[in-house]
Amino acid sequence: MRVFAILIFGGAFTLAACGSPVADNASGDLAIGMSVSTLSNPYFVQFRDGAEAAAQLSGVKLTVTDAHNDSSRQADQVRNFTKQRVKAIILNPVDSDAVAPAVKAAGQAGIPVIAADRSVKGSEVAQTVTSDNVAGGKLGAQELAKQLGGKGNVVVLQGTVGTSASRDRDRGFTDGIAAYPKIKVIARQPADFNRAKGRDVMTNLIQRRPDIAGVFASNDEMALGAIQALGNRAGRQVKVVGFDGTPDGIKAVQAGTMAATVAQQPRLIGSRAVNDAIKVARGQAIATSVAVPIKLATKDNAHDFWTF
Structure with a gap:
């Protein structure tokens, strides 16, 4: 488990592609749980890093767990977040179907869930943010x-x-x-x-x-x-x-x-999920579906992608 304690800092990170951070004096009291399918994949490391950077800028507590590609473990992680009464859960599913009961239980407890990079089948979520x-x-x-x-x-x-x-x-x-x-x-x-x-x-x-x-x-x-x-x-x-x-x-x-x-753009997916999790936790309206742009990287333009 990785807990990201929150300090607001200026100039060290730019949300050029990540949208505006959400911040106010009450941010430090807002806790978000995030379950990632696996952190052994470099793509999801970038996803986590984007989420953590957005959490820092907004001054919220983000707890990140690694499901190690185990759908049962991930369901337990979601249930634990629900018991802890976090204000929102960000979920990158190991299995889009298997996690649905845990997601439904979180919803019944009044905790909004945002599905990130992969969707959830069989249960409603507050938002799905993915690439197309x-x-x-x-x-x-x-x-x-x-x-x-x-x-x-x-x-x-x-x-x-x-x-x-x-x-x-x-x-x-x-x-x-x-x-x-x-x-x-x-x-x-x-x-x-x-x-x-x-x-x-x-x-x-x-x-x-x-x-x-x-x-x-x-x-x-x-x-x-x-x-x-x-x-x-x-x-x-x-x-x-x-x-x-x-x-x-x-x-x-x-x-x-x-x-x-x-x-x-995994960092952008992570940061967008955190920023919208903060909004929905505060009762603000968010889009139910967000499609983050994709682009083809070839030898001719590969150098443009190191900022993603």
Whole structure:
């Protein structure tokens, strides 16, 4: 568990992309709980950092817990926040369905829940703040098709089963790649948003199908694992497109081993979730759905993404 004690400071952090901080004399009494699916993924470290920075600027107490990709543990974390009577809960679900009962219980206790980066199914939340994952998947499909010249065999590395992000990115990719009849998706396999699993799945795929020309991975960690498996074929004979725009992903794009990554803004998602959690905890109206912009990072523009 990580507790972020609050000090307001000036000039050390700029919310250029994070919206206006919420601050008043009562902020120090406001406690927010946040459960993150996993902090072993660099993307969610950035998400946490954005949330903590916004909490500092607003002068609230933010308690961050790591669910370690365990849906049962995450449900317990949400229940514990509810028992502690925090003023709001920010939830990055391990499993969009499994956490619904705990979310419903929080709502019945009068505690608003904001779903961040992934949605919750089966229970109402005060807000869902995510990237447009369907649009991102389609953008990834279009870029992979461009890299392949509109033809070739491709594979899809899917994220953790049960997450809205994996489903939506896969759906967007499927819709996008359908416009290219000479591109054939020959395999779809989950690798749980994990680099080591991405490497292992890709190793097995290329042993069975050496004719693979392209890879779409639902996050950069899996894409980087696929690149490890491909060795010197990555970026040459096989084009790999990732999703997230993590620092390691951007480095791979600059190196040419990853053709592109659909870049999100995890710090902005985290900071927006905190700022709106503060508002809803005070009874103010917030949007029920927020779509944070995404953009394609390629070798030509990769240097623009280090501020995300």
